[in-house]
Amino acid sequence: MDRGKTSFDCSSRANNFIDSRNNKIYMDLKDIIREHALHFLPAKSLFRFQGVCRDWKLWISTPFFAHNQSLSFHTFSGIFLQSPGNPPSFVSIDPKSCGMPDPTLKFLPEPVDIRSSSNGLLCCQGCDGDKAYYICNPVTKQWKKIPKPIGDHGPDPAVVLIFEPSLLNFVANYKLICAFPSADFDNAIEFEIYSSIEGSWKISGEIFFANRKLMPKSGIHVNGVVYWQVKHSRIVAFDLKKDRAQLIHGFYGVKGLLGEVDGKLCSAYVNSHSIMVNVLSNVYSNTMQMNSNARTWEEKDRIHLDNSEFGEFAVGQAIVVFVGGNVVLVQAGRTILSHDTKNKETTVLCSAAENGTRCVSYVNSLIYI
Known part of the structure; x- marks a missing residue:
């Protein structure tokens, strides 16, 4: 026992x-x-x-x-859509995991146009009064009003928001940079920069004489350089560290779009039945000796398009509205298709986009402003 x-x-x-x-x-x-x-x-x-x-x-x-999440999560989460005169809306790449409580941005003090985005933050501009700039996180509904700039940015400013999460900064430090026509010199472009650390605007000493008209919605920041498309297949590049601008040749197609792939500037455009994605490889190729094999752009990807995916619209009517990371968005009529370049899958992201709608990419971040 x-x-x-x-x-x-x-x-x-x-x-x-x-x-x-x-x-x-x-x-x-x-x-x-x-x-x-x-x-x-x-x-x-x-x-x-x-x-x-x-x-x-x-x-x-x-x-x-929130700081750690902003450092770790940079995945494309969806797009803001905004047609002229209407409030924005949001289309998520995955509605179950990515979204926001107020996609129309009614928490801001006035109706706004979305101008740019960067790693979870949006740059918006008021529609009334002095057309003030606002920086906001639509997830947390935090926002700040930016002081009035020194220069005249015009009715459709070519402004680019730059926010790169840093391990040492718990509060977002960001910059706005705007390229605008010079008031003092004909056919010249000047650059004005806002720093959240300094809380003020500063006009660069660089004046770019190019006799080129900027495409305001084309601006993008890649590795310390801001790029804008200009007419006649050219790109204006402004280096923030060097405070210098230059003209890049060889950009393909009026319907092309700038983006970032693998940390490099890329251009994407529809050519026949394919989306061509090229990366910038040598900005000095036009200064190389004759018969040099150096090229400004190199092909990164070629995505075949199927007519059946566009319904009544032909592939030739499609335009690229976003390219970044592993995602390419193409619009034909009211339909926006999303193509994943890794798994080679194409899905319908939106079927009710209006003509003239602007698409702004977004990352679903908790970052504090």
Whole structure:
């Protein structure tokens, strides 16, 4: 009897030890997910995960977590669509995981036009009064009004927002740069830069004499350089560090679009039944010796288009409205298709886009302003 009782006690203690070990494993796994996985998710998913437990809710709500998420999550999440005179709307690449509470941006003090976006932040411009610039995060509804610029940016400013999350900065430090026609010199372009650190605008000493008309909605920032398309298949590039501008040749097609792929400037355009994606390889190719094999652009990808995907519209009527990362968006009529260059899949992102609608890409971030 004593031996049986001893055996039972040992078995009971062993089971209790195993249960204790299992509980510890479960707790450790929960902590691992919280500490090392959550910040790789988009904002909408994180708001849903706040309901898992009180610990996760408090953790996701901290500025430290929002900072880590802005550093870790840079995935294309969807596009803002805005036609002239109408409020914006948002189309998510995955409605279950990416979204926002107020896609029309009614939390801002006045109706706005979206001008640019960068890693979760939007640059908007008021439609009335002095047409002020606003920087906002549409997920958190935080916003700031930017001081009035020094130069005249015109009715459709070629402004580009630059926000690059930094490990050392818990609050977003960003810049706005606008290329605008010079008031002092004919056929010249000047550049004005706003810094959130300094809280003021500064006009660059660089004056670019090119006799070229900028395409305001074409601006993009890649690795410290801002690029704008100009007419006659050219690109104006402004280097922020060198404070210098130059003209880049060889950009293909009036319907081409600038973007970023693998950390390089790229151009994408529809050619016959394909989307051509080229990357900038040598900005000095036009100064190379004769018969040099150096080329300004190199082909990165060629995506075949099927007429059946566009319904009543022919492939030749399609235009590229976004290219970045692994995503290319193409519009024909009211239909916008999304093509993933990695898995080679094409899906319908939106079937109700109006003519003249502007598309602005967005990343679903929790970043604090």
